[in-house]
Amino acid sequence: MPSDPSAEAPDPGAVWPQAVLDLLTAAGNRTVFEHGERHVSGTQMSSLIRRIAAGLGHAGVRPGDGLVPALGVDPEAFAAVLAAFAVGARVVACRPDQLDDVLAQADATVLDRSRLTALLTTPDDGEPLRAAGRPRDAARVIYTSGSTGRPKGCVQTYAALTAAWAAHPDRWPPAIRDLATRLDRYLVFGSLTSQVMLEYGVLSLAAGGTLVAADPPGYPAAITRHRGTAGVITVGRLHQLVRDQRSNPADLSTLRALMVSGSPLDPGRLRTALDVLGPVIFHGYGQTETGMIAMLTPAEMLADPDTLTTVGRPPAAVRLSLRDGELYVRTPAQACGYWNDPAETADVFTDGWVRTRDLATLDPHGRLHLVGRARDVIFVHAELVHAGAVERALAAHPGVAEAYVIGAPDDDTGEAVHAFVVPSPGARPDPAELRALVPGSGSPATVTLIDRVPLTAAGKPDKSRLRPPPTPTGTPARAPGR
Incomplete structure (x- = not known):
């Protein structure tokens, strides 16, 4: 102790x-x-x-x-x-x-x-x-x-x-x-x-x-x-x-x-x-x-x-x-x-x-x-969800090459988890199947398929430029800000 x-x-x-x-x-x-x-x-x-x-x-x-x-x-x-x-x-x-x-x-x-x-x-x-x-x-x-x-x-x-x-x-x-x-x-x-x-x-x-x-x-x-x-x-x-x-x-x-x-x-x-x-x-x-x-x-x-x-x-x-x-x-x-x-x-x-x-x-x-x-967390119904843990769970799917998670204000839950996924070559993962990989409050409200993630000037992933769609979607979308 x-x-x-x-x-x-x-x-x-x-x-x-x-x-x-x-x-x-x-x-x-x-x-x-x-x-x-x-x-x-x-x-x-x-x-x-x-x-x-x-x-x-x-x-x-x-x-x-x-x-x-x-x-x-x-x-x-x-x-x-x-x-x-x-x-x-x-x-x-x-x-x-x-x-x-x-x-x-x-x-x-x-x-x-x-x-x-x-x-x-x-x-x-x-x-x-x-x-x-x-x-x-x-x-x-x-x-x-x-x-x-x-x-x-x-x-x-x-x-x-x-x-x-x-x-x-x-x-x-x-x-x-x-x-x-x-x-x-x-x-x-x-x-x-x-x-x-x-x-x-x-x-x-x-x-x-x-x-x-x-x-x-x-x-x-x-x-x-x-x-x-x-x-x-x-x-x-x-x-x-x-x-x-x-x-x-x-x-x-x-x-x-x-x-x-x-x-x-x-x-x-x-x-x-x-x-x-x-x-x-x-x-x-x-x-x-x-x-x-x-x-x-x-x-x-x-x-x-x-x-x-x-x-x-x-x-x-x-x-x-x-x-x-x-x-x-x-x-x-x-x-x-x-x-x-x-x-x-x-x-x-x-x-x-x-x-x-x-x-x-x-x-x-x-x-x-x-x-x-200073930490990458999202509060869903006052429950703390670590974005990194959700990203790791999604990235374990064989159809996912990269996964990025952000939080956004939500009228029902305070904040909600939104995932952005770069599919593996030739794959088209099912958003519902991806959401099921993450139990409880960490399950993404939306999963958006993107062709690549926006980058900072230093070449690092820029999650601040990702924006959740207005409604849940499983159709591929180009990364916001591109």
């Missing part, structure tokens, strides 16, 4: 998730989790956590042991995640389609529904639960969405999670303080091990709010059905919601906050979203490796239209360094490396800084502008 760059261990007994356990105890009879007709109070949730934690202890789970929760979204799932942290386990977060790869490399066992049911038979002794995590141990390993390559496990230690701001109102930066007032009914879906689901969920609890299971998920229906006040949304789904509200408006009168991140958001589209949905958009910028780096609030956007081209001001606790235009950051809860991947760790984590591989500038007002990427 990579070493933790954090300076000092927290006070004994204060390690993550002790602050969350204390929040739930303080909540008493207040509803903290709503699932359909079920309303689970802080007292009831605390009891669930104690029972599961005791069951894990009886089953031999000790600090440092790896657990992969595969549980969905309900009160027991939330309790299980917190119980796993409480006993000091290494909680491994991944998508279902990554599970086989993750289990092969993560030294962890699956905590599924049947095992959880057995754990819940453990009696509750009623004694206050004290977090047992060791500060420098890995607390969470989040497998990044390298959807066309081997998933990478991003490691956060117990010290890092303890330093996070969500459960501690005295640490909230201004943008988060504004957001916290809107989290009365925070919609949760997907997985409660997700970084954004858990982080904003804890923030909601600290602000006195309730986690509401969006079952089934999907906007605007989940907002209207559950009277949701806040939720997370990708850029592509934000565009869809705006279109839906223009053509067939739903009653979104309860909505007060949509946290948007994961893909570039065009300033014009951001302005339109504010016009259609109202002052509810929080535009966040961060990475799995860093957590939140900056956030732009609705009030800032409405007060100064120039802010729409930025991602806001980083809070005081976030340090920035621009090195030849590339952004490096230090955040209180940043990761310390990748699980069992020293080469990639050395490339991204250096002397306590995280290399974002994003190009950025700071304006005179301290606002952060993202101006490009």
Whole structure:
């Protein structure tokens, strides 16, 4: 496991998730989790956590042991995640389609529904639960969405999670303080091990709010059905919601906050979203490796239209360094490396800084502008797709001599993958067959056959001159710009 760059261990007994356990105890009879007709109070949730934690202890789970929760979204799932942290386990977060790869490399066992049911038979002794995590141990390993390559496990230690701001109102930066007032009914879906689901969920609890299971998920229906006040949304789904509200408006009168991140958001589209949905958009910028780096609030956007081209001001606790235009950051809860991947760790984590591989500038007002990427990646529904991995998969086809991949804005997915293929002599590969070579989000939205790729003055491939067709096509096309 990579070493933790954090300076000092927290006070004994204060390690993550002790602050969350204390929040739930303080909540008493207040509803903290709503699932359909079920309303689970802080007292009831605390009891669930104690029972599961005791069951894990009886089953031999000790600090440092790896657990992969595969549980969905309900009160027991939330309790299980917190119980796993409480006993000091290494909680491994991944998508279902990554599970086989993750289990092969993560030294962890699956905590599924049947095992959880057995754990819940453990009696509750009623004694206050004290977090047992060791500060420098890995607390969470989040497998990044390298959807066309081997998933990478991003490691956060117990010290890092303890330093996070969500459960501690005295640490909230201004943008988060504004957001916290809107989290009365925070919609949760997907997985409660997700970084954004858990982080904003804890923030909601600290602000006195309730986690509401969006079952089934999907906007605007989940907002209207559950009277949701806040939720997370990708850029592509934000565009869809705006279109839906223009053509067939739903009653979104309860909505007060949509946290948007994961893909570039065009300033014009951001302005339109504010016009259609109202002052509810929080535009966040961060990475799995860093957590939140900056956030732009609705009030800032409405007060100064120039802010729409930025991602806001980083809070005081976030340090920035621009090195030849590339952004490096230090955040209180940043990761310390990748699980069992020293080469990639050395490339991204250096002397306590995280290399974002994003190009950025700071304006005179301290606002952060993202101006490009130092890495060739595409974000599809907030999942990171490496262009090189897609190109290698396509180039392995016998009918392909060369393959080039670019990303372009997409109303449905935030960004989409577009492939340009130079066929082998005498070949005419089927675009549908090529798309099938790349599973999941990395599968190209379009495959265009070209006779040769544009070149720079230095004779290198110039992907910046490739442009996706307006509609999917499999007919040969001359390279754009020629």
